[in-house]
Amino acid sequence: MGVITRLARVRGHLDEALAEVFAGFDLTPADFQVLVNLRRAGAPYQLGQARLMDSLGLTSGTVSVRLARLEQRGVVVREPDPADRRSFTVRLTESGLELFDRIAPEHLASEDRHLSALTPEEQDQLAALLRKLLVSFEQTGPTATQLWGATLEPARIARRTRAAVGLTDRTGLLVTRVDPTGPAARAGLRTGDLLTHRGTTQVRTPEDLTTPGDTPGTPVTLRLLRAEEPYETTLDPFDPPSDSPSAP
Template identity: 40%
Template sequence: MQQRDTVDEIVEQWTRTRPDLNTEAIGLIGRLRRLNVRVDGALREYFGSCGLDSSEFDVLATLRRSGEPYELNARALLKAAMVTSGAITNRVDRLSAKGLVERNPSPDDRRAVLVRLTPAGKDLIDAALAGHVRNEERILAGLDADERAQLDTLLRKLLIAHGDTEPLLG
């Protein structure tokens, strides 16, 4: 018999109280949401051990994976983070105060600012990334390679169905 999770009980309660509804979606979305809370907690704990929060890690990682010179304009950071411009400004302010990024005027547009990793920021994200990948591997340890591939395919399909197809950089 397959082991039960908390969502099984929730679905059973809805099935009992509203037998007229198909509860399949409640189960799937409920599991995604509950898993998201647990994954966010595990990521937040790891990032905290690096002296960062999730949003700061995201900015540093976005700059690092953009390639040399590890620099992007605010619009590119905004697109990658899917947050408001004020949120990006706050993140960059915090990282700048920590000496992990610097702002430079854009040579192409005097109104624009480029955000660049400092050497300390690059060192920190490079050191943090290896542990981050190990943490993600630990989170996914309950799935074998075939299950991971299947889940990856299904999640990609859902993201595409919901319009998550725009390139982040460029």
């Protein structure tokens, strides 16, 4: 509760601070995110509207309203996509680029001030932990991690799925698909397995399954649960896919 509550309270303080910065330029934080995504695309600073929608994580209608407001200010333009006349590209205008370059230094300075309570090392640690948490929310479903010929859902999904079918609440990565030609299949992994450990290390994220020291020909030991039954196997991370399917 302490983590979730404090994250929410910190978010409230930061949202207020960001809104104050952007209000000085007659923008909202949401408007600025459009400019950021276009600027990051590099010259000529344009993206397809569908791709921009995915980057922002918004619906088509919401993005259209936001773009209409920015078009009125002359900071973006929407143009027919030459590759698909049914679609549009969104481009940052010269005025929009100049506006972004004026806002960015103030925005970064504001962020720096609001993190003054943390040392640079603590900021790096916090950023890494938040990235780890964010991945667990974003790498799921169509974007779930693919590793060793297996599709792995994050620990939060695994716990919820096991609870839904009456299994014990255990932390790990849920195997939702196994390529029959990949190393995961040859190691005996099956759909529904819960990967709980690599060796003696508990698995909470896909990063826990790999290490920089992995070398070809040196298998790793995996521990998992198949329903409630413990299972142990070894897998060579560098074992290439085979030419023909093999049964696990």
